[in-house]
Amino acid sequence: MNNNNLIDWPTFIGALVILLGVTIPLIFFPEAGAEVINAANDFMTGNFGVLFIVMGLLSLIFLLFVAFSKQGKIKLGSRETKKEFGTFSWAAMLFSAGIGSSILYWGMIEWAYYYQGPPFGVAPESDQAIELASTYGIFHWGPIAWAIYTLPALPIAYFYYVRKKPVLKISEAVRPVLGKYVDGPLGVIIDVLFIFGLMGGAGTTLALGTPMITEGVHDLTGLPVNLVTQAGIMLLCTAIFAVSSYSGLQRGIKVLSDINLWLVLFLLAFIFLVGPTVFISETMITSVGVLLDDFFRMATWLEPLANISGFKDTGFPEAWTVFYWAWWLVYAPFVGLFVARISRGRTIREMIIGTMLYGSVGCLLFFGILGNYGLYLQLTGSFDVISFMNEFGAPATIIAILNQLPISTFIVAIFTILAIIFLATTFDSASYILAAVAQKSIKGGDPIRWHRLFWAFTLCLMPLVLMFIGDLQTLQTASIVSGFPIIFIMFLLAWSFIKASSADLKASREYRTPTIYITHHKPDETEPKNNKK
Ligand code: NM2
Numbered sequence: 085m086n087n088n089n090l091i092d093w094p095t096f097i098g099a100l101v102i103l104l105g106v107t108i109p110l111i112f113f114p115e116a117g118a119e120v121i122n123a124a125n126d127f128m129t130g131n132f133g134v135l136f137i138v139m140g141l142l143s144l145i146f147l148l149f150v151a152f153s154k155q156g157k158i159k160l161g162s163r164e165t166k167k168e169f170g171t172f173s174w175a176a177m178l179f180s181a182g183i184g185s186s187i188l189y190w191g192m193i194e195w196a197y198y199y200q201g202p203p204f205g206v207a208p209e210s211d212q213a214i215e216l217a218s219t220y221g222i223f224h225w226g227p228i229a230w231a232i233y234t235l236p237a238l239p240i241a242y243f244y245y246v247r248k249k250p251v252l253k254i255s256e257a258v259r260p261v262l263g264k265y266v267d268g269p270l271g272v273i274i275d276v277l278f279i280f281g282l283m284g285g286a287g288t289t290l291a292l293g294t295p296m297i298t299e300g301v302h303d304l305t306g307l308p309v310n311l312v313t314q315a316g317i318m319l320l321c322t323a324i325f326a327v328s329s330y331s332g333l334q335r336g337i338k339v340l341s342d343i344n345l346w347l348v349l350f351l352l353a354f355i356f357l358v359g360p361t362v363f364i365s366e367t368m369i370t371s372v373g374v375l376l377d378d379f380f381r382m383a384t385w386l387e388p389l390a391n392i393s394g395f396k397d398t399g400f401p402e403a404w405t406v407f408y409w410a411w412w413l414v415y416a417p418f419v420g421l422f423v424a425r426i427s428r429g430r431t432i433r434e435m436i437i438g439t440m441l442y443g444s445v446g447c448l449l450f451f452g453i454l455g456n457y458g459l460y461l462q463l464t465g466s467f468d469v470i471s472f473m474n475e476f477g478a479p480a481t482i483i484a485i486l487n488q489l490p491i492s493t494f495i496v497a498i499f500t501i502l503a504i505i506f507l508a509t510t511f512d513s514a515s516y517i518l519a520a521v522a523q524k525s526i527k528g529g530d531p532i533r534w535h536r537l538f539w540a541f542t543l544c545l546m547p548l549v550l551m552f553i554g555d556l557q558t559l560q561t562a563s564i565v566s567g568f569p570i571i572f573i574m575f576l577l578a579w580s581f582i583k584a585s586s587a588d589l590k591a592s593r594e595y596r597t598p599t600i601y602i603t604h605h606k607p608d609e610t611e612p613k614n615n616k617k
Contacts, residue, residue, distance in 0.1 A: 184510030236420025284566025300500030
């Protein structure tokens with residue numbers, strides 16, 4: 085087959101049309117564009133915020149239910165299949181796929197926003213606000229967030245290892261529910277929505293990461309911080325991940341992930357040991373307690389009275405929890421594909437519990453160490469983070485906090501390099517997966533090279549535009565708007581998994597054993613006869 089025949093043109097063109105349809109008007113009418121974006125944001129979060137919140141909580145409940153039901157005992161593979169990766173590298177890969185440079189950004193500074201604008205009617209900068217400030221970050225990067233990531237992995241891993249059908253498209257993963265409709269426009273729409281979602285999420289990531297990296301570079305070299313340098317740095321980062329994506333999974337993506345892991349461990353250990361070790365440990369443990377105590381309140385808080393005039397409207401749920409669930413959501417099908425790929429030989433229960441546990445603990449370490457260091461500076465008065473942030477903005481504050489550490493030039497350099505690699509490792513795998521989804525089949529194990537490169541550069545188009553017109557709210561909107569349709573896809577994915585696995589379990593004789601091996605399944609009537617590999 086000629087290379088170009090491998091491209092799934094309807095999906096490819098569909099995704100491109102939506103992308104250009106959003107970005108071109110923004111380039112020509114930035115002010116009107118920003119207004120429309122803000123209106124879209126208010127409309128979405130105001131009216132559909134509740135859907136995002138319910139989707140988050142239901143994902144967690146659903147996964148716990150699956151993990152401890154018969155389905156949880158199903159092994160992803162046959163009886164002889166060994167675990168493809170040891171638990172440590174599995175957890176490390178999982179983490180570096182799902183987490184990008186944003187954890188450096190928000191891990192350092194998220195508490196400062198909560199400290200000034202806490203939820204639940206708590207007084208800003210009060211003792212209670214301090215407690216919530218060090219807790220809310222680990223909630224937004226905790227079990228619900230990771231449940232959103234894990235859900236799409238279920239049907240994908242199931243079809244891949246149990247039914248042994250290589251599924252690299254989200255549309256294929258919902259075939260048990262949608263049947264032959266997957267082969268028509270509905271299938272294309274699902275894949276296009278997934279691509280568009282990921283572009284929105286990546287837009288938020290890149291547009292947050294770039295100013296932070298630029299501040300780091302400015303601190304180290306004196307290069308001015310303006311839109312031109314920011315755009316230059318964004319293009320440079322894009323070039324790095326394009327090269328990495330071009331060289332493929334084994335070389336590019338793996339080498340960068342390994343370097344990343346060691347640098348991150350060093351940075352966290354350094355700040356923990358050189359910084360206020362006791363304060364950091366105590367605050368981290370205390371915040372876990374507060375999280376457990378307030379968990380359901382946080383998971384459902386929508387501030388309903390704000391809709392009634394005369395009552396206080398903090399805007400907190402919309403600006404934070406809804407935004408976060410949307411942001412995790414747009415990345416979820418992509419991370420699901422990745423988690424599925426590395427989970428061969430595990431049981432479904434191991435996959436679910438492992439992802440939620442290691443993912444949440446990993447995020448806890450980042451927020452606990454980076455965030456509480458800044459909080460300590462603020463509370464002791466040795467550096468007024470809040471005033472600095474209100475004057476110079478978050479990216480400059482992040483670098484200023486790091487500058488309070490000993491050997492700060494070295495630390496800022498490590499931090500900046502880390503942020504670049506973190507961005508690259510998220511984006512090279514994202515462009516790889518986008519290329520895979522917009523192809524009919526994968527020849528020789530990898531999507532076509534020019535195609536991977538194409539998506540690498542396309543991914544930076546939206547953030548580039550957003551950065552020029554945007555404040556934080558505009559960037560958040562990219563995830564919220566593009567995440568909305570994925571709520572429904574999540575529902576289909578969950579349904580699809582339950583439908584397929586229940587049918588197979590019924591046919592299986594080894595119902596009561598501790599681990600269940602599905603050895604055969606009844607093909608759905610809708611499965612294509614000539615299923616392409
Ligand atoms: N999430 C984890 O920007 C990044 O770090 C990628 C962001 C969804 C908030 C993922």
